[in-house]
Amino acid sequence: MDAKHILFFEELLGKENVYSDKAHLIAYSYDATRTRFEPDAVLFPRNEEDISRILVYCNAHHISITPRGAGSGFTGGALPVQGGIILALEKHMNKILEIDMENMVAVVQPGVINMDLQKAAEAVGLFYPPDPASESYSTLGGNVSENAGGMRAAKYGITKDYVMALRAVRPNGDIIRAGKRTIKDVAGYNIAGILIASEGTLAVLSEITLKLLPKPKFTKGYMGIFPSVEDAMNAVFKSLAAGANPVAMEFLDSLVVAALKKKLGVVLPEDAGALLIGDVDGNVSEEVEFQLKILEESFRANGAQDFVIAADAAQRDKLWYARRNASPSITIYGSKKLNEDISVPRSKLPEALSRIYAIGEKYGFKVPCFGHAGDGNIHVNVMVDGSNPKELEQGHHAIEEIFELVVEMGGTLSGEHGIGTSKAPFMSIAFNPLELQLFKDIKKAFDPNNILNPGKMGLPE
Amino acid sequence: MDAKHILFFEELLGKENVYSDKAHLIAYSYDATRTRFEPDAVLFPRNEEDISRILVYCNAHHISITPRGAGSGFTGGALPVQGGIILALEKHMNKILEIDMENMVAVVQPGVINMDLQKAAEAVGLFYPPDPASESYSTLGGNVSENAGGMRAAKYGITKDYVMALRAVRPNGDIIRAGKRTIKDVAGYNIAGILIASEGTLAVLSEITLKLLPKPKFTKGYMGIFPSVEDAMNAVFKSLAAGANPVAMEFLDSLVVAALKKKLGVVLPEDAGALLIGDVDGNVSEEVEFQLKILEESFRANGAQDFVIAADAAQRDKLWYARRNASPSITIYGSKKLNEDISVPRSKLPEALSRIYAIGEKYGFKVPCFGHAGDGNIHVNVMVDGSNPKELEQGHHAIEEIFELVVEMGGTLSGEHGIGTSKAPFMSIAFNPLELQLFKDIKKAFDPNNILNPGKMGLPE
Numbered sequence: 001m002d003a004k005h006i007l008f009f010e011e012l013l014g015k016e017n018v019y020s021d022k023a024h025l026i027a028y029s030y031d032a033t034r035t036r037f038e039p040d041a042v043l044f045p046r047n048e049e050d051i052s053r054i055l056v057y058c059n060a061h062h063i064s065i066t067p068r069g070a071g072s073g074f075t076g077g078a079l080p081v082q083g084g085i086i087l088a089l090e091k092h093m094n095k096i097l098e099i100d101m102e103n104m105v106a107v108v109q110p111g112v113i114n115m116d117l118q119k120a121a122e123a124v125g126l127f128y129p130p131d132p133a134s135e136s137y138s139t140l141g142g143n144v145s146e147n148a149g150g151m152r153a154a155k156y157g158i159t160k161d162y163v164m165a166l167r168a169v170r171p172n173g174d175i176i177r178a179g180k181r182t183i184k185d186v187a188g189y190n191i192a193g194i195l196i197a198s199e200g201t202l203a204v205l206s207e208i209t210l211k212l213l214p215k216p217k218f219t220k221g222y223m224g225i226f227p228s229v230e231d232a233m234n235a236v237f238k239s240l241a242a243g244a245n246p247v248a249m250e251f252l253d254s255l256v257v258a259a260l261k262k263k264l265g266v267v268l269p270e271d272a273g274a275l276l277i278g279d280v281d282g283n284v285s286e287e288v289e290f291q292l293k294i295l296e297e298s299f300r301a302n303g304a305q306d307f308v309i310a311a312d313a314a315q316r317d318k319l320w321y322a323r324r325n326a327s328p329s330i331t332i333y334g335s336k337k338l339n340e341d342i343s344v345p346r347s348k349l350p351e352a353l354s355r356i357y358a359i360g361e362k363y364g365f366k367v368p369c370f371g372h373a374g375d376g377n378i379h380v381n382v383m384v385d386g387s388n389p390k391e392l393e394q395g396h397h398a399i400e401e402i403f404e405l406v407v408e409m410g411g412t413l414s415g416e417h418g419i420g421t422s423k424a425p426f427m428s429i430a431f432n433p434l435e436l437q438l439f440k441d442i443k444k445a446f447d448p449n450n451i452l453n454p455g456k457m458g459l460p461e
Numbered sequence: 462m463d464a465k466h467i468l469f470f471e472e473l474l475g476k477e478n479v480y481s482d483k484a485h486l487i488a489y490s491y492d493a494t495r496t497r498f499e500p501d502a503v504l505f506p507r508n509e510e511d512i513s514r515i516l517v518y519c520n521a522h523h524i525s526i527t528p529r530g531a532g533s534g535f536t537g538g539a540l541p542v543q544g545g546i547i548l549a550l551e552k553h554m555n556k557i558l559e560i561d562m563e564n565m566v567a568v569v570q571p572g573v574i575n576m577d578l579q580k581a582a583e584a585v586g587l588f589y590p591p592d593p594a595s596e597s598y599s600t601l602g603g604n605v606s607e608n609a610g611g612m613r614a615a616k617y618g619i620t621k622d623y624v625m626a627l628r629a630v631r632p633n634g635d636i637i638r639a640g641k642r643t644i645k646d647v648a649g650y651n652i653a654g655i656l657i658a659s660e661g662t663l664a665v666l667s668e669i670t671l672k673l674l675p676k677p678k679f680t681k682g683y684m685g686i687f688p689s690v691e692d693a694m695n696a697v698f699k700s701l702a703a704g705a706n707p708v709a710m711e712f713l714d715s716l717v718v719a720a721l722k723k724k725l726g727v728v729l730p731e732d733a734g735a736l737l738i739g740d741v742d743g744n745v746s747e748e749v750e751f752q753l754k755i756l757e758e759s760f761r762a763n764g765a766q767d768f769v770i771a772a773d774a775a776q777r778d779k780l781w782y783a784r785r786n787a788s789p790s791i792t793i794y795g796s797k798k799l800n801e802d803i804s805v806p807r808s809k810l811p812e813a814l815s816r817i818y819a820i821g822e823k824y825g826f827k828v829p830c831f832g833h834a835g836d837g838n839i840h841v842n843v844m845v846d847g848s849n850p851k852e853l854e855q856g857h858h859a860i861e862e863i864f865e866l867v868v869e870m871g872g873t874l875s876g877e878h879g880i881g882t883s884k885a886p887f888m889s890i891a892f893n894p895l896e897l898q899l900f901k902d903i904k905k906a907f908d909p910n911n912i913l914n915p916g917k918m919g920l921p922e
Contacts, residue, residue, distance in 0.1 A: 102698050102808035147647045158645055161622070174895040182804040183836035184619055184876035186608045186658045187891055188918065189900050193654025197647045214704035237563050243675035243744070283704070286747035343643040347563035375644035415645035423648070430648055434635040439650050445906035457649065
């Protein structure tokens with residue numbers, strides 16, 4: 001990058017808010033995909049006005065900008081694949097500006113960590129439900145940009161269901177307000193709606209207004225033990241169709257169960273072909289019991305060998321320990337996991353899983369699966385030897401077959417991780433050229449010079 | 462319109478699906494605003510392919526197209542203000558294509574009447590919550606295009622919270638699919654999100670996939686009686702912040718109460734300065750009792766003189782009879798009502814109402830108010846003598862002042878009716894030129910020739 005650009009940024013932001021030394025460029029070159037792309041500079045805007053000025057300058061000079069929160073994304077959204085600027089929002093723009101208890105609304109800057117908002121809300125008896133697995137370190141700006149999900153989506157929905165309003169900066173520097181602190185608002189186009197999940201390609205978020213809920217008073221955990229994945233998957237959609245509304249309904253298959261036992265010594269039922277683990281909640285204990293009753297009846301009617309209720313916090317923690325350690329445990333099946341988060345209509349889960357395992361068998365890979373069965377979103381892990389290029393290539397072929405299958409079944413390439421760079425090659429499986437063209441037209445309306453997070457989401461160049 | 466265009470449409474659709482005679486053009490010239498604009502022709506597409514072909518032709522010939530469902534909108538969204546084609550979707554494209562009980566999803570054509578879906582869902586134990594006052598005649602295509610709300614929004618949200626996927630036709634004829642029958646989907650831009658509430662200006666909806674819920678088993682009605690509007694408005698946000706989650710919390714002010722007694726002989730409490738009427742529901746009766754208890758405590762702590770529980774269906778019907786007849790009753794205050802559906806953050810309701818009444822007094826108009834207080838959305842009615850042009854003009858000035866007040870308080874021009882033509886002059890109160898420019902850029906990305914519902918939403922030409 002031309003030294004004059006660095007000088008401009010240093011003058012604008014102060015030297016302490018501009019990094020262009022090698023060590024820092026490396027530090028900001030990767031995300032959770034572990035792929036690396038070095039930026040030319042890392043900028044730390046102090047406020048919305050800084051963001052606007054940076055964008056005006058970069059737009060005039062056609063300098064690429066990649067907004068970045070914690071860099072914890074799984075699909076490369078925060079990677080500067082075409083170099084240019086990393087716009088790092090975690091240093092200064094990380095304040096909870098307001099918890100409005102009267103309207104049950106939080107106003108935050110994009111660099112606030114998800115869990116910090118959850119804690120601030122709970123401290124005043126309120127509740128921010130979206131809880132991606134990265135909740136302890138991912139930022140709300142990243143959560144909105146990727147439309148993050150989480151465990152509680154089955155009952156409480158995902159990030160987009162909580163975004164009431166956004167402030168954002170267009171690539172031309174225009175500061176726009178979208179949405180209101182009101183439940184209903186139908187004036188003008190739903191700009192907030194299109195910015196959510198746009199992966200930083202349309203505008204840079206500068207402020208986020210989120211809906212909060214009253215915190216339910218009672219919660220219990222449960223675990224259903226099934227002889228087979230098919231039984232468990234039938235139980236998922238049949239219990240929900242019977243009226244169950246669990247906070248979470250998480251799935252572990254038999255490979256995951258075996259890995260948890262072997263690697264971490266977790267005590268789990270003998271011969272469990274699959275587990276469903278989750279929570280139910282309510283304002284009254286009778287609602288909790290009502291939910292547990294539907295779940296137990298539906299689970300048993302669909303082959304469950306046992307149904308365990310975690311009556312106290314310690315028992316509940318034990319159940320969740322198994323779920324939370326699913327991902328680290330499965331490395332016993334291969335040094336590298338090709339991890340995809342497909343989502344299908346829930347009634348298609350039994351067929352989808354059985355066909356995914358068949359693809360794994362064809363290629364000779366173990367494919368442990370776990371995840372958010374209650375909302376149809378499953379983490380599929382094709383386990384390969386990362387040091388073997390041939391096996392890696394075969395693994396990618398298996399992934400491609402899985403994507404084709406999922407789309408054929410009415411599902412989506414990504415339930416919650418986004419497209420970024422890692423799923424970009426598969427966009428043409430899910431979208432036809434007319435649909436990709438529409439994405440391109442929208443991108444152009446916001447960002448005619450293609451400076452914002454270029455090379456992402458498989459947008460046609 | 463050139464006769465060759467009519468011939469083309471007759472060949473495409475059959476003569477029976479093309480109206481160009483005066484009687485029919487008049488029949489399709491108005492909506493619930495009672496303003497009239499005659500189209501040049503009315504077309505009844507039989508399917509998505511017809512829509513696509515009509516759009517391709519109109520795009521090539523720069524013919525304006527106004528999509529229309531039931532024509533029951535309050536803001537002129539279905540009025541062909543620049544002539545051209547009315548694309549009437551209620552005749553052929555009015556089928557419920559599927560109720561998928563396993564995934565709790567309905568797939569409908571845009572011309573399906575809201576209540577027909579509600580009934581079809583309830584017949585199988587499911588529930589479609591959005592219930593605009595027009596539910597018996599408005600179409601789901603219109604509901605999505607205006608992002609319709611309703612009574613149950615306080616607990617269950619609005620139309621956008623139920624749209625899982627859309628099929629739509631762009632002005633160039635491209636048929637696009639947006640969204641999936643899955644809870645989570647973050648692949649590609651949220652096209653469904655931007656089409657909702659776009660008032661038919663971006664694309665023509667051809668198929669709608671909606672989320673359904675399990676039907677709650679218990680419901681009770683309630684009424685809180687307050688000495689003043691201020692007390693009632695305080696009770697609204699304080700009860701909700703205390704954890705109440707009522708299905709509905711509807712408000713009637715003292716002018717509405719007096720009108721109901723005088724015009725319809727409704728028996729209502731003496732000296733009621735304001736009423737809050739609503740329902741609570743739950744899967745277990747204890748949840749219903751829990752909700753009623755919070756409401757009663759909060760209402761009484763905020764000055765309620767009485768709290769009435771409607772234990773059976775007959776009593777509940779009586780409460781709702783008063784609410785449902787609020788709108789027809791208030792004509793005793795003036796032959797024409799200038800009806801606006803403003804929305805503010807709920808904690809601002811007390812101040813907003815008191816300032817709205819002050820504006821009414823200044824101009825010498827009665828301003829009866831009622832509506833969906835539980836979600837902050839109030840129907841404000843400036844009552845004028847419709848035969849007196851001077852008074853009408855003054856009424857419009859009062860409305861403008863009300864909008865300025867609402868926007869200043871963080872509210873919106875429209876909670877659920879949309880902008881259309883009737884609120885278009887006020888868009889510059891709510892949006893700055895940069896935001897209006899963004900709307901225009903988006904419009905252009907979808908519809909470069911401005912053929913789809915031109916002249917709406919206050920978009921810059």
